[in-house]
Amino acid sequence: MKRTITYFVLTCLWLLLCLPGLPQTERKIDKVVIDPGHGGKDPGAVGKISYEKNIVLDIALRTGRLITDSYHGEVKVIYTRSTDEFIELYKRAQIANESGADLFISIHCNANPSSLPSGMETFVMGLHKSQDNLEVAKSENAAIFYEEDYKQQYEGFDPNSDEDYIILSLFQSSNLEQSIHLSSRVQDYFRESTGRKDRGVKQAGFWVLYKTTMPGILIEAGFLSNPEEEKYLNSEKGKNTIAESIFNAFSDYKSDFEKVNLSVEPLVKKELPVEVKKDERVVSFRVQFASYKKEKSPEFRKFKGIPDISVYEHDGHYKYTAGNEPTPEAANSLKAGLIDLGYRDAFVVAFVDDVRVEMGEALEILAMQNGKN
Ligand SMILES: [Zn+2]
Numbered sequence: 001m002k003r004t005i006t007y008f009v010l011t012c013l014w015l016l017l018c019l020p021g022l023p024q025t026e027r028k029i030d031k032v033v034i035d036p037g038h039g040g041k042d043p044g045a046v047g048k049i050s051y052e053k054n055i056v057l058d059i060a061l062r063t064g065r066l067i068t069d070s071y072h073g074e075v076k077v078i079y080t081r082s083t084d085e086f087i088e089l090y091k092r093a094q095i096a097n098e099s100g101a102d103l104f105i106s107i108h109c110n111a112n113p114s115s116l117p118s119g120m121e122t123f124v125m126g127l128h129k130s131q132d133n134l135e136v137a138k139s140e141n142a143a144i145f146y147e148e149d150y151k152q153q154y155e156g157f158d159p160n161s162d163e164d165y166i167i168l169s170l171f172q173s174s175n176l177e178q179s180i181h182l183s184s185r186v187q188d189y190f191r192e193s194t195g196r197k198d199r200g201v202k203q204a205g206f207w208v209l210y211k212t213t214m215p216g217i218l219i220e221a222g223f224l225s226n227p228e229e230e231k232y233l234n235s236e237k238g239k240n241t242i243a244e245s246i247f248n249a250f251s252d253y254k255s256d257f258e259k260v261n262l263s264v265e266p267l268v269k270k271e272l273p274v275e276v277k278k279d280e281r282v283v284s285f286r287v288q289f290a291s292y293k294k295e296k297s298p299e300f301r302k303f304k305g306i307p308d309i310s311v312y313e314h315d316g317h318y319k320y321t322a323g324n325e326p327t328p329e330a331a332n333s334l335k336a337g338l339i340d341l342g343y344r345d346a347f348v349v350a351f352v353d354d355v356r357v358e359m360g361e362a363l364e365i366l367a368m369q370n371g372k373n
Helices: 002-018 052-070 089-099 131-146 162-170 176-194 207-211 227-234 236-258 328-340 359-372
Strands: 031-036 076-079 103-110 120-125 198-204 216-223 283-292 310-314 317-325 347-352 355-357
Touching: 031 052, 031 089, 052 076, 052 103, 052 216, 052 236, 076 089, 089 131, 089 207, 103 207, 103 236, 120 131, 120 176, 120 207, 131 162, 131 198, 176 198, 176 216, 176 236, 207 216, 216 227, 216 236, 227 236, 283 328, 283 359, 317 328, 328 347, 347 359, 355 359
Parallel strands: 031 076, 031 103, 103 216, 120 198
Antiparallel strands: 120 216, 283 317, 283 347, 310 317, 347 355
């Protein structure tokens, strides 16, 4: 019996290595969703002279206009709202997912019980490292309390439960690296252009980021609870500078991602730190256990017991994977566990920087990197 299994595993591995190369996906960023937080009956944070919903809508529209004008229609901008209307959180993610966008940018403003905190921060999906970060996610997710049937729509998620944020963060986006790349750029430009406090790139469980399937960030553009910053956020100069910063970050991200020289010049030319690059490509192995024609967003708590679930799209199918292992061996033993759980057709797939590649290519990169160490 053992022998049969060994032969079976070897045959599987051999088949995997011989699979024809996956088609080279054209790396293009030509559709972006801009999501101004709150709206309508939900004002968001309330300052002394303004509502968050109005400021973020204004900044969102300015950012979108810069993108549309600069790329002459080459990049499509989709807004989750372009007027003062209430849009449910789940609908925002739905709009992004159904549009097949390459990027999701959510724009918000912060508030704090104290009037002292100031500055800008950008979030990506993940587990919060501090209570402050958790509080930001809690207050943004609280938008769902404005919805009548939020208990059905959010799969039992309770924005006030600390435990739910830990569960939420287990479903970490497979686009984390890209999201961090973009958010670092946003913070770079914020720091350089606005001269305001750079609070950095952070992680927390925001429902919209959890539900969107493309790289996504959530910008907190400043504190309405700080009177001086509220004035800045309401000024022409403030709103323009913030929009230009987001645009420049988008522009950098687009050209970094597409690896071409674009004719678009940044609006604000700044010398940003250039990192020295060694081969830092992240090679990982995951176990593919399910594939659906229709997107079945990794339903909250549904795949219980399966670690590190992520999803990628290929040939019109949404493929679900488990684990994120540094070696094929580790992925193989995970596969055995999944087969035990009843996913008989589970098999190992390779990723480089979160992009599905041939097993051979991944092994080659891995061998090269190990050779250098
Ligand atoms: Zn907000």
